[in-house]
Amino acid sequence: MARPREFDEDAALDAAVRCFWANGYEGASVRGLAASMGIAGASLYNAFGDKQALYHRALARYVEQSVQDRIGRFERLPPRQAISDFFEEIIARSLADEQRQGCMLVNSVFECSLHDEAAQIPIIDVVKQIEAFFRRCVEAGQAGRTITSAQTAEDLARLLLATLLGIRTLARLRPERELLEGVVRPVMGLLSAPTRP
Amino acid sequence: MARPREFDEDAALDAAVRCFWANGYEGASVRGLAASMGIAGASLYNAFGDKQALYHRALARYVEQSVQDRIGRFERLPPRQAISDFFEEIIARSLADEQRQGCMLVNSVFECSLHDEAAQIPIIDVVKQIEAFFRRCVEAGQAGRTITSAQTAEDLARLLLATLLGIRTLARLRPERELLEGVVRPVMGLLSAPTRP
DNA sequence: TGCGTTCTTTATCGTTCGATCTAAAATGCG
């Protein structure tokens, strides 16, 4: 019927992820985005709508490839090890992140809330997915007696979630292994604490 | 000698704090800042240099009035209570923050790192002040046997710092009392854990 | 092969940005 698209939409979206991730929403100009994606500005608008719509699709792609993929990989491990390895990977990624880009999801919490009230909803949803993952780990660990029942699974999952967000914030400023691992050590110690006598 | 300044510099700086806090660095335009401060654009440049210099002074003023003031108020309390009350105040402020402005210091972590490499230094310094406050509390508590010695004071302070940053991030998205207090509960439980047998 | 549709490129729209210039107004000093 009509002329087919010349560029690979997925590849272009991956480039948009990199550009938004590195520069933030405001910092990424439509011109810079289009250049990174290898297309003209008008093609960007034609294919993705506008800058905000492109950002939302880029963020969704990032979440899918980074967050949900990670949850999927650790889901099957023994609970304590899943949590421990999860944080180990976060720390490793933070230390390897030389451009200090941080986590695009966490960045979006601080970028989107101001302009885009409705854009918070998918972000909240992803954060709840992470919380739910932690909670499944804790509940499984409590059932198997490898994680303390001195605190509710609900609260422990909340703590793990806040710890994760705290580490990603801290790593942005001070990407030091000893500091970040020092955060996790007491948390892992808490998980294995015996029920209070 | 010369014409005296017509506006109160401190009052203008307070207005700049409110404007930057509410809109972020990028989001606050020089025109909007000048309007909020009740002065003309040229007066802003004359009195404060440029936008970045004004931001740095505004952030320093915020830190002085919010962060350092808080540390000073809780410093004299019994260690466990200081920590507990500290988080209680953070949660109360987060819940009362209807515009979802969050903490200007935490916001600056995500705003400044990209553009302004040198601006990170004072931010890092303030974060270290907060960490040092937590560490003093933990060490005092350990000396008085009200805080566990199962973990080092260094690591516990790191955990408290990450928890604080995590709560402020989480509150930005989901300002729910039960969620935020649920984060703190296991932390306070950990502090009072007995030394491992 | 021509038609309708969609994509691509280029140029450009109006707005807003941070920053500066100009000139008038307001002071203290001699």
Next chain:
DNA sequence: CGCATTTTAGATCGAACGATAAAGAACGCA
């Protein structure tokens, strides 16, 4: 009372922004 100095307000600078218009190019289908 001028003179020197600084602060005001208002106009304006060039650059960059997001977004669009116009025109030609490339396809499927008749």
